[in-house]
Amino acid sequence: MRKTFVVVIAVVLAGGAAMLASGPRQATAQGGGTVEVEVKYAGAPVIEKIKVNKDTQKCGTETTIEKVVVGGNKGLVNAVASVPGAKGGKVVKAVIDQHGCKFVPHVVVMNPGELEIKNSDDILHNIHTYSTANPAINKAQPKFKKTMTEKFEKPEMIKVTCDVHSWMLGWVAVTPGPAAVTDNSGVAKIEGVPAGKQKIEVWHETLGKQEKEVDVKAGQTTKVSFEMKGK
Numbered sequence: 001m002r003k004t005f006v007v008v009i010a011v012v013l014a015g016g017a018a019m020l021a022s023g024p025r026q027a028t029a030q031g032g033g034t035v036e037v038e039v040k041y042a043g044a045p046v047i048e049k050i051k052v053n054k055d056t057q058k059c060g061t062e063t064t065i066e067k068v069v070v071g072g073n074k075g076l077v078n079a080v081a082s083v084p085g086a087k088g089g090k091v092v093k094a095v096i097d098q099h100g101c102k103f104v105p106h107v108v109v110m111n112p113g114e115l116e117i118k119n120s121d122d123i124l125h126n127i128h129t130y131s132t133a134n135p136a137i138n139k140a141q142p143k144f145k146k147t148m149t150e151k152f153e154k155p156e157m158i159k160v161t162c163d164v165h166s167w168m169l170g171w172v173a174v175t176p177g178p179a180a181v182t183d184n185s186g187v188a189k190i191e192g193v194p195a196g197k198q199k200i201e202v203w204h205e206t207l208g209k210q211e212k213e214v215d216v217k218a219g220q221t222t223k224v225s226f227e228m229k230g231k
């Protein structure tokens, strides 16, 4: 906790120094603040254990399907926090890997554009998306095809499965603006959020959606808390 605090102070100081060095015009143009979203879930985790009898040298003999993961301090893991009213943001190249017969990370966020899909397992996988706004994909990814790239142009929460390994489940969250996924303590830090009143939306694959409004200040971190309810 103290470490996080020190880092936040350091970032604020660095931001202040940058503002002095470059003048206020550039600081305003870069603009934006950080929204730290905390998502809590009071209920029990939902993690299915599955026996595996296929490709066990890569997949193991037992695996799990993580439907609701609850981390430390009742934090909800793998929830997507986004700013639906803001465009652009910090564009990071989105990558999802098929590793150990799982999609890693379980939830990947991206702005409309390209997703790099890796297969580091050295066995046949298959990318099968359940999308409506974007064209659905159902493509084999043989072991020699280490990487392929697909385009997702429209904002949508896309379920991804593999027809070779029935338990494999992942999500691609295509959001118009800045977004982040909650970590092992249920916290997501969204950077580059335009200053002013912004709607923050939290989405979870089984627990649904919630939204709240926050007042974002340039160069500052605004905190907001959510509590998701079981269905």
Ligand SMILES: [Cu+2]
Pocket: 098, 101, 124, 125, 126, 162, 163, 164, 165, 168
């Ligand atoms: Cu697979």
